[in-house]
Structures are given as structure tokens and as C-alpha cells.
Amino acid sequence: MGGGTQVTMNMFTELLKTITEHTTDEAPDDNHVKVILYFDDAHRLIPSSDRWQPEINVLEALQSCLVSTYTRQLFVLFLSTVSQLGEFAPILRLPSSARTRGPGVLQAPITELPFDCSPNLPIYPYLYKLDDLSKDRFMAQFGRPLYWALADESADAQDMLYFIQSKLIRRYVPTVLPPRTEQSKEIIILLDVRLLLNYQQHRDITIRHEDNLVANHMRMIYCIPNTRDYLRSSYSSEPILAEAAAKNLEKYSEEFEVILDALQEAHQSGLLDKGAMVGLVARLLLTFAYDRAIRDIYPKPSGRPHYSRGVRLIDFLKALFCETWIDAIMRCTPDNVSSKVTLEDMFKDSYVRFTHFGKVTDETGTTTERARGHHDSCPHVEQRALRICHDCHMYPSQATHPHRRSQRILD
Structure with a gap:
């Protein structure tokens, strides 16, 4: 594990400790998620698909850093409105770096969004003009x-x-x-x-x-x-x-x-x-x-x-x-x-x-x-x-x- 990654892990451990000290969660163990990270417009992290003009794959570099935290209470979301799912999910046995993949099954892309979930719903009859x-x-x-x-x-x-x-x-x-x-x-x-x-x-x-x-x-x-x-x-x-x-x-x-x-x-x-x-x-x-x-x-x-x-x-x-x-x-x-x-x-x-x-x-x-x-x-x-x-x-x-x-x- 590189020095920069170790520093990141130490800081993340301190963050989890601070969160635990300031919350009153009654969960029986520490396996529940405490930190959620999301990256909007994540398609911008993907390089050009032109194999003859290779670019730095920022997504894989980021995954290399995140994979070391897969046992921690961290959940990471990559958000995008552009359909490049083939690039987001490369073949498991052919990554450019072995550090970009953790053990276990990859999470499938999620396309469902919350809808009609306002706290003021449902609407009851006879209340509105x-x-x-x-x-x-x-x-x-x-x-x-x-x-x-x-x-x-x-x-x-x-x-x-x-x-x-x-x-x-x-x-x-x-x-x-x-x-x-x-x-x-x-x-x-x-x-x-x-x-x-x-x-x-x-x-x-x-x-x-x-x-x-x-x-x-x-x-x-x-x-x-x-x-x-x-x-x-x-x-x-x-x-x-x-x-x-x-x-x-x-x-x-x-x-x-x-x-x-x-x-x-x-x-x-x-x-x-x-x-x-x-x-x-x-x-x-x-x-x-x-x-x-x-x-x-x-x-x-x-x-x-x-x-x-x-x-x-x-x-x-x-x-x-x-x-x-x-x-x-x-x-x-x-x-x-x-x-x-x-x-x-x-x-x-x-x-x-x-x-x-x-x-x-x-x-x-x-x-x-x-x-x-x-x-x-x-x-x-x-x-x-x-x-x-x-x-x-x-x-x-x-x-x-x-x-x-x-x-x-x-x-």
C-alpha cells in the first residue's frame, strides 16, 4: 500500500471515529454505511475509446484508491446521464491495474430513480379547490x-x-x-x-x-x-x-x-x-x-x-x-x-x-x-x-x- 493511500486510510478512520462519536445510531454493529461519496458527471472520468490514443484512465485510478476501503463503512456512487456503461464495467479479468478490482461481484448499474416520494403524498380527496x-x-x-x-x-x-x-x-x-x-x-x-x-x-x-x-x-x-x-x-x-x-x-x-x-x-x-x-x-x-x-x-x-x-x-x-x-x-x-x-x-x-x-x-x-x-x-x-x-x-x-x-x- 502506497504512502498516500495509507494517509487516506488513516484520515478515513478518523472520520469514521468522529461520526460515531457524534451520532446515536442504535445499529447492533459497524457494518452499516456511515459515509456516502458521489461523483456527478462520472462519464468525464473515462478516457477516449480510441485504443490508439490511450489516455490516463482517471476512473481506474480512483477505483485503485477506493478498493482498499471496500471493507469499511463507505458507499460510492458514480452518477451519469450519458450511456457509456460498457466503459464503466470493463471485463473483470482484464483491468489495467489489479488494484482497481476488489473481491466479490461488481455492483450492477442502477437506473431507478425516486419518483412520487414527496412527504406530502398521498393526496387526499375533498381538500383542494x-x-x-x-x-x-x-x-x-x-x-x-x-x-x-x-x-x-x-x-x-x-x-x-x-x-x-x-x-x-x-x-x-x-x-x-x-x-x-x-x-x-x-x-x-x-x-x-x-x-x-x-x-x-x-x-x-x-x-x-x-x-x-x-x-x-x-x-x-x-x-x-x-x-x-x-x-x-x-x-x-x-x-x-x-x-x-x-x-x-x-x-x-x-x-x-x-x-x-x-x-x-x-x-x-x-x-x-x-x-x-x-x-x-x-x-x-x-x-x-x-x-x-x-x-x-x-x-x-x-x-x-x-x-x-x-x-x-x-x-x-x-x-x-x-x-x-x-x-x-x-x-x-x-x-x-x-x-x-x-x-x-x-x-x-x-x-x-x-x-x-x-x-x-x-x-x-x-x-x-x-x-x-x-x-x-x-x-x-x-x-x-x-x-x-x-x-x-x-x-x-x-x-x-x-x-x-x-x-x-x-x-
């Missing part, structure tokens, strides 16, 4: 710990949302349009958060695109196959992230053609799944009709979450359909019961609220969509069949919960 659901501190309870940790630190609502907007598109000033050449890429990222884009599987362009989303744009990894050739990832339902994506898309609201051009470019390049375009078009129309209704009703946002506030169903329908047909739609009466009450009168106190879409396979998804503000998109084996579960809430004045709940299945 519709307006409460759109407050930043409520939405921050869902999804990654990043959000509710920021909220618990009393971060200003506008600053917190601005931070998430910046992190999502990896730009410090999200309110300014990027260069024209970068706009299509940014639009696809934002649409993916809200619409759950379906990508062509197992194509090089898709693998590179999803790797980039995970590394730089807050996409979540679900699993990694044994081959390590690609990642299984997506955007889970996170209300405050969807709100950030909606506010970032606001810059493009005046030029809808730019959004269509971005989708067309992704379609022609082979990035998007050509068999799922019908559902994508339907989700796009519903989402942008909702956004337009929001901007018409709340034209001057004051920095608070804006698109999560919800709008009357009547206003949503007026934004969805053209003037030629909307009057006839508003005057419609039921054809399955003997009632002369028009659609406009029946649903005058009804609200819709959704900022993004989520995939569901059973009825349990409908119980959470009201709190999270998402629509349910039900997958179907046939392209011609599209099913979207649309929740409509009928609120009496100042109600803390829906007086009646009407669920519509759009086929």
Missing part, C-alpha cells in the same frame, strides 16, 4: 424529488419554474428563441414532454436522439437491456415539467407552421413512428386548442403556473372548433334522453384541465389524472382506432371537489 391544483407547490409534489426539494427550500415560484424551463431545454434564457437551425430540435423536445411522441425503435437516429434527451433534457431512463445498445426511456407524468414545457412552447404560438415543420422534419427523417401519427395529430389538436383557450382567458400571466389553471369546457370547445360549426355544437341536445337542455347550458360550469398526456392500460389511471392534469391516451393495436380518455369536472361555485364528474371516451 380547482385553483389549488395549479399552484406550484402542489404540482411540485409529483415526480422527481428535485421539484419538492426546491419548493421546500422556499424557492420563489417564478424562479423555480424558470429554472425548470432552462434545465429542460438546456438554455439559460428560455424566453428567447434559439437560432433558427435549433428551433426544430427544441420543439420536438417540448412536444415529447406534453404529447408523448412515439419514436421508431432500434434505429440509430432514435438511439442518439433518446440518449441526448436523457443526458441533457430531463428524460427519464426506465431500464437498459442486457446488450446495452440503447436505453428504455420516456417522460413520466410530472405536472410542473409539463407546465414548463407549455411555457417554453409559448414562444412558438404565433407561428404554428414552425411546429408543423418540426414534426414533418422528424417524420421524414425516420425519427417518429409512422404508424402512430393519427394519435399524435389528435393529441396535438387537443393540446393546442387548450393552450389557445388558456391564453384567451388568462392573457396576462403573472409568473405563476399558467397553463395548469384549467378552462371552462365551453371555452375549450370554442378554441377547438371553427366558428362555422361552434354555434350548432353549442345548441346540441342529448339524443339518448328526452331533454331540451343544450350542451352549452349543461356544461356551463364544467372545466377541463390538462397540460400533457399519459399512457394507461386500465382504469386506475383515471383516478390520478385530475391531480396531475393529464389526459389518458389508451394504446390500441389497430391504427384506425384512437382512444383518449377525457375527464370533465362540473364544479359548483367555490367547490372544493367536483360536484359531478363526467368522463368522456373519445374514439
